[in-house]
Amino acid sequence: MTGHRKILIVAYPAQGLLNPSLRFAKRLLNMGVDVTYSTSLSAIRCIDEKTTPHGLTFSPFSDGHDSGQQPDTTLQQFVSDFATNGASAVAEILSFATAAGQPFDHLVYTTVAPWAALVADAHGIQSTVLWCQSATAMDIYYYYFDGYQGLISSNNNNPIFPINFPGLPPLIIADLPSFFLPSNANENHFVISLLKDHVDALKLSPTILVNSFNELEPESIRAIEKLVFLPIGPLVPSEFLDGKESLNNSSGEDFIKIPAEDDYIQWLNTKPKSSVVYVSFGTLATLSMDQIEEVASGQLECRRPFLWVIRDSLSAERLSKIDLLKKQGMIVNWCSQAKVLCDEAIGCFLTHGGWNSTVEAVVGGVPMVVFPQWADQAKNGKMIEDVWRTGVRVRKREGDGMGEGREIERCLKMVMGDEKMKRNAEKWRNLAREALNNGGSSTINLQAFLDDL
Structure with missing residues (x-):
């Protein structure tokens, strides 16, 4: 039974995270879940009302950048301000819902918002990350902080140095995320710290809703016993699955306001x-x-x-x-x-x-x-x-x-x-497409996630 579930989604305000998380929200709504979507005011203003999923409740907050990220604002500052202001705002949203006798059953947070897991935990609410990269990428980040940091750091100037992570395809240094490479060291330090926060947040809940499907990354999904991947993707426009005629008569389910x-x-x-x-x-x-x-x-x-x-x-x-x-x-x-x-x-x-x-x-x-x-x-x-x-x-x-x-x-x-x-x-x-059909692996995984709440 999935009805009467109440989920809060906290999304970092980047188009590459807003669109997949809104598509995820739409799937939950179609399964009878009560969904509230929280992100920055600037992001909410960019969402097109004409394509907004019917029944979705918005709960925006000011992240200190109500006109969006400006050219003179570094990415590090923007992410930090979103975290600081977002933590206070989400805590208030959760407290208000509980005081009103309508508490949230679960919190889902996107990539770049691992702080939301700590806020949920402080309020006695379980949380799950909606990971908008591949399962393989999460495995690599996990391995990096679980014994491989020294090997990678001491060889990151050799692009062909082999890196063999258990359960993953053979890789070389050049195949790894750019944050582990010597260029842009200052920015990399900030991003690596953020990735560690993501890995640490998995200690509160090891379940990962990933924008992939079982058949695409079977080894990566099973590579690390401590992680529980639930592939629920691909998080693509629903019209993708309905044929060309349906897509031609739609916006392509871009939720962000677009030019004519x-x-x-x-x-x-x-x-x-x-x-x-x-x-x-x-x-x-x-x-x-x-x-x-x-x-x-x-x-x-x-x-x-x-x-x-x-x-x-x-x-x-x-x-x-x-x-x-x-x-x-x-x-x-x-x-x-x-x-x-x-x-x-x-x-x-x-x-x-x-x-x-x-x-x-x-x-x-x-x-x-x-x-x-x-x-x-x-x-x-x-x-x-x-x-x-x-x-x-x-x-x-x-x-x-x-x-x-x-x-x-x-x-x-x-x-x-x-x-x-x-x-x-x-x-x-x-x-x-089969993964998203009724009886497909991603459909089954999403139902299993809701059943376990």
């Missing part, structure tokens, strides 16, 4: 099946102008039509061969990635390899060229190329890490012409 739709869908409709390269490097990565020029060169030499998302329109207009690019493809500053990856015209996804993008490509059955930028993206690229075999990684130039145009061209041509890779992508697409 451009004509990119109509443009895609004029292209042959599997002929277009979709290019996007996420909402956080910022490429240098030189790197953008190399990406452009690779696409021009590949001679395939492309749909390229460049968020900074000034950078797009500064491209040296902008006229040639506009003849060959289409450049936009935003698109609904869900819609695009479901479009039959898409034959390849040139991506940074963020987990949300990876999962959406898996569900869309789209092969990938991965050009990792930071965080867990190198590890995701490793899985895509060597484990799931649905793509290849861009080999970066030694010294500056540049992805050269000729290398990008090589990767695009390889993926677009590899029939076996396309069949693998189709296989994972089918398994992902």
Whole structure:
């Protein structure tokens, strides 16, 4: 029985966490759960009322940045302020609900908000993390703080040094999350501290709701006995599962307010099946102008039509061969990635390899060229190329890490012409959708989570 359960979701205000956590909230609502969603005021203001899940209650709070993160605010300060102000606000939400005779049964918190587990525990409420990276990434973080920190730290200047974690695929230093590598040491120290807070919070509850599915990461899910992974993903728009017609008549379930739709869908409709390269490097990565020029060169030499998302329109207009690019493809500053990856015209996804993008490509059955930028993206690229075999990684130039145009061209041509890779992508697409069907592994796992509350 799942009805009459009352769950509070606490979400860090980043688009890569808001969308999956709102999709999770929508699934809970559809199962009869009473859901309250708490995040910053600035994030709530960005949520589109037209796509908000029916019945969802919002409980926003000020994190001290009511206009969102500003250019002069460091990520460390922004995360710290969200934690400090959020802990007070969530404590108040829990206390008020209890005093009103309508206490919460459970608290679910997203990645980057491990402090919420401590607040819940102080109020006698169980909590569970909604982990919006892969199970493999969580395993690596756990192992790092459980005896592997010295080995990694003493060899992090050797990118090919092998790291063998029990139960995980063979890795090298270059495959590990960027936070363990020597560059950006100050930022890495702050993020590593945050990751340790996440691992420590698992001592209160070892259950991890992960945006993955059993079939995608079977070894990683079972690798560490002390952790209980419940894959309940992929957390993708529900329209992904209903066919192209349903998706074309929707927003693609982007809960964040979006610009008026451009004509990119109509443009895609004029292209042959599997002929277009979709290019996007996420909402956080910022490429240098030189790197953008190399990406452009690779696409021009590949001679395939492309749909390229460049968020900074000034950078797009500064491209040296902008006229040639506009003849060959289409450049936009935003698109609904869900819609695009479901479009039959898409034959390849040139991506940074963020987990949300990876999962959406898996569900869309789209092969990938991965050009990792930071965080867990190198590890995701490793899985895509060597484990799931649905793509290849861009080999970066030694010294500056540049992805050269000729290398990008090589990767695009390889993926677009590899029939076996396309069949693998189709296989994972089918398994992902089966996991979300009635009787599928992710549906069963979510029901088990609610039954155990």
